[in-house]
Amino acid sequence: MEAPAAPHNPSDRNHGEPNPAGPGDPADVRRTLELTVTSPEAMLDLGRRLAGLLRAGDLVMLTGELGAGKTTLTRGLGEGLNVRGAVTSPTFVIARVHPSLGDGPPLVHVDAYRLGGGLDEMEDLDLDVSLPDSVVVVEWGEGKVEELTEDRLQVLIARATGDTDDDVRRLTVTGLGERWAEADLDALKA
Known part of the structure; x- marks a missing residue:
């Protein structure tokens, strides 16, 4: 049985056209x-x-060059999620867990910049174990963490040319x- 098509949204880049992943693929939505x-x-x-x-x-993948604002965006996420500890770049520790100060989920902040391979290299981080109970944000995760879940939010940050x-x-x-x-991505507009 084929999954129902996602409702058309004017902000959809592909305007309802199939995703290159192929019809029926969950990533097709x-x-x-x-x-x-x-x-x-404004990034915060x-x-x-x-x-x-x-x-x-939820898995959030952040992609952008050095200094693009990935960690600044994550710092704002940490504030919005009301988590403990300063959200800083985890480049040298690879991952940090920020427990919730309330009843929300903890934030797991990963910097995969120094990791070369795919999910195999990231297994030691136990992201598959953390994901169900946490919000996981992975900087430089493209090509490394997609296998964790079919549902993810990808954020590409580029300097304005x-x-x-x-x-x-x-x-x-x-x-x-x-x-x-069905998520209201328009809520992200200022």
């Missing part, structure tokens, strides 16, 4: 939103808004899978 962020403070605020959409079991302000970033937020088919 895709929603995309493009945003512009003009400052580090976006993270706080994104936290309002997240729940235990041609803009004279070095703080301006263009973000492409893509929700993959059934979890994100």
Whole structure:
């Protein structure tokens, strides 16, 4: 039996066209939103808004060059999720767990920059064990953690080309899978 098609959303990049993953593939359900962020403070605020959409079991993959704002976005997520501890780049420790100060899920913040392989190399981090009860954010996770779940949020952060302000970033937020088919990604707009 074929899964019902996701409702058309004007912000969908593929406008209801099949995903290259193929028909019937859970990753075929895709929603995309493009945003512009003009400052580090605005990136923190976006993270706080994104936290309002997240729940235990969510995987967020952040992609962008060094200094793009991945950790700043995650810091805002941590504030929005009300977790303990300063959210800083886990580059040298690979992963940090930030327990919730309330009744929300903990935040697991991973920096996969130094990890070369796919999910096999990340098994020691036990992300598959943490995922059901936590919000897991993986910087540099593309090609490494997709196998953890069919439902994930991918955030691509790029410096704005041609803009004279070095703080301006263009973000492409893509929700993959059934979890994100009905999510209100428009809530991320400022």
